[in-house]
Amino acid sequence: MEKKRVYIAGLGLIGASLALGIRRDHPEVEILGYNRSEESRRIALERGMVDRATADFAAWAPLADVIILAVPIQQTIDFIRELAGLDLKENVLISDAGSTKAEIVAAAEDFLQARPVRFVGAHPMAGSHKTGAASADVNIFENAYYIFTPSSLTKPGTTEELQDLLSGLHARFIEIDAAEHDRVTSQVSHFPHILASSLMEQAAAYSQEHALTQSFAAGGFRDMTRIAESEPGMWTSILLTNPEPILERLEDFKEHLDRVADALRSKDQDRIWNFFEEGRRVRKQMEIHKRAGVDSFYDIFINVPDEEDAILGILELLRGTSVVNIRINEENREDINGILQITFKNREDLEKSAKIVRENTDYQVFLDE
Template identity: 60%
Template sequence: MSKTIYIAGLGLIGGSLALAIRKAHPTYRILGYNRPEKSQQIARERGMVNDLTDDFASFAPLADIIILAVPIKQTILFLKELAQLDLKKGVIITDVGSTKQEIVAVAEVCFANREIDFIGGHPMAGSHKSGAIAADVSLFENAYYIFTPTQFTQERALTSLKDLFKGTGARYIEVAADEHDRVTSQISHFPHILATSLMLQTGDYAESHEHTKYFTAGGFRDMTRIAESEPDLWTSILLSNSRAVLDRIEEFKERLDEVAQLIFQKNEPAIWKFFNQGRAMRQAMEIHKKGGVDSFYDLFVEVPDEEDVVLKILELLRGISLVNLHINEENREDSHGVLQLTFKNAQDLATAEVIIKNNTDYHITIT
């Protein structure tokens, strides 16, 4: 049976969901809401939707399933607007927000006396790119897609969403909204505060120690990469999950004080234990498996400082899709640099590793 799907927001996430739905359900009618004309043009050119509007309320009554792929504040405003509209009986509404408790609470109030099923959603995948132009049908492949049902959600609604999104190739998991926000405060929201704080501290330090900006190596780069994230997005995330994030900050202050005390005491065994415990915990976690916010795979190749060496590798990898390429050649005492190749999935990474090993003698590291 064909259905009508309405996606509000056709950026990276909404656009990628549209492509995945189109892939798995080619007969479904997909309607889209987007205001920028450029995004509308891209959505039409890429066949994301059957029809588009810049008036959110106009398509909502036609939909069997409504997906809110807009910022958190806008999601809440749209939920309140949907509560006032004459929607289809049994319509399913979901969102893609990075925090869930506030959104679920609003939905429970708005739809308490309506034949509407709301299910909070959070596809944990992303990209350094944004907008409709960056939409990718395989963006969610093997990533966690988290559902946070409300107290009124019916099982048939959850089943319908899982079927709708089967083209994403994501791994579904159900979590209570409050637990979702507690967990993501630790592994997603708080790390962005750390990365930005470290970047700002380093920038201030560089004013009186000019070599700082030249000596930043791989560890610093990896720790601060997410400091380039979009400010509007992360401001709204922190403010909508403030209690959990503040708890993480207070706890981390205590941990820093403990480490400072160990260093002050020159407690070598305790310092060694500190690092060893961190290493062991990281090795035990699923950090290297796809499922986090940035679901990419990196391969590092140590290459000599020779003409056309990068072109040589790219030629070897012709036909394999690269997400990003970066040359890390600073701060090295030898004649080699490090070529960082970022792939979309594990299969592309594995293929690239075999090709480079079979055709060169370059040292390869995988993260």
């Protein structure tokens, strides 16, 4: 029996990580890869992510039983148009990994409607500041949402087949309408990136007259603006393919800011207190703190003294544990203790690490529940 062939177009962080996930649960599948960059093709081949790799997208598409387009949004649409003119296998399953869905689904329904293919839009809600096949991680999707946005070309059993193929990702699969996906992500993903970059732009201008702005930018400011370091080309494409929901969120946010400004001008203590209390209450209720939230990470916070080797000592205790990120909060502190924040991908590593630190040090340890 002929091997099932999966063709992944785009061997960057997402595409290469998808290949690793497929490989984990389905080693019998032949994985073909496309990428313009020779370096990513070489890495993907050397590390066994793919069996064969090409720089010619059209050449291998007719060989595939499943095609996953893990390329930028506009290139995804261009590839869908190109697929419509190729001699594809009958009933081939085509999907993508774009961050906006309505325009991609519309393109598929337009260009592929007359072809004997299946199409389901998809958005794996995971990522990293790292890029390229060299950064691929089989665990990057663990507990994260993998969203399917069905189309008129999504036949019965299509999403189930794709879920089975992607079972090695250990993701949380969910189906929603493409337009609703774009509305929701405009609030929780797209608008926050605009806000983060706006804060950085404002701070840069402000620091021209107030130089200490850059020195004091720690804690909350750092956490709120971390995503401003994201790749600008990708976010330009996201905004331009989801303008209406994002513009609506911008107008709504202006109204929220105006209400806070009015309360401050009138020195209305109760309104100001209620503003912060409502924000605190809503955040505690959101999935941010729960398994399968958008980021699906688990954090431990350790009060550490500002002493030589204190942090190194903790990391030595946790040797062998998979750590997603490490940061030192309150770098401009005046007190003796700072906060070491360590991020883990799963709760098992979080709880094990907290136990180790508590048993071997007298530091205070807190978990982000």
